[in-house]
């Protein structure tokens with residue numbers, strides 16, 4: 714099991730998505746007087762990027778900076794040149810975010826209504842909403858559940874619903890914050906397969922190191938700084954050794 718770059722033609726004959734590049738310039742973030750990220754400068758261009766590190770090292774804060782859910786206390790985050798501080802709406806069209814706990818993301822009573830939520834918000838015409846919602850429900854094996862109460866889905870199905878609700882918005886990059894932490898092995902594999910097949914570029918924060926084998930780049934966070942940055946073969950053994 715691994716999350717890697719999808720094979721050529723993974724999306725059929727659709728043209729490749731434009732790339733979304735994210736640049737962090739000397740980014741520092743503090744919650745109140747507690748600084749949790751310090752002077753992070755990076756450019757993210759690769760298709761498959763993993764983020765690992767100890768609890769509290771700043772990974773989730775970093776992930777949330779990438780689409781403007783959190784704005785830096787100092788420094789700048791640019792998505793295709795758009796400043797997350799002032800152009801959050803445009804940034805979020807490009808970069809979607811999947812939370813660790815799908816309950817944080819599910820806001821509507823039924824599965825289909827929940828997936829439609831973001832499109833409705835954007836004023837997309839009803840016919841197009843119906844078509845796009847159908848497409849993602851089929852893609853994520855949820856079409857048999859379209860009128861079911863979302864809160865009664867299993868943990869794995871809820872995570873797939875949360876992913877469907879992000880992907881229906883057609884972002885170019887998707888940030889996943891520990892998407893499998895709450896799942897059993899079967900659902901971890903299921904979600905991993907979904908991530909594996911995405912044509913979108915991804916950033917995945919995870920403690921499941923084995924899932925990063927096919928990734929292009931892995932960042933290791935330590936005390937709010939990037940302590941290692943390289944291929945999985947370079948960074949994962951380094952991190953494991955650091956953990957003693």
Ligand SMILES: Nc1ncnc2c1ncn2[C@@H]1O[C@H](COP(=O)(O)OP(=O)(O)OP(=O)(O)O)[C@@H](O)[C@H]1O
Pocket residue numbers: 744749766767768769770771772773774775
């Ligand atoms: N909203 C917040 N308010 C105050 N402190 C916060 C907030 N969010 C995170 N923190 C603190 O910031 C530090 C970094 O948290 P963050 O969630 O970014 O780390 P993490 O590496 O993702 O951790 P984990 O692996 O446990 O999820 C932690 O000490 C955390 O307690």
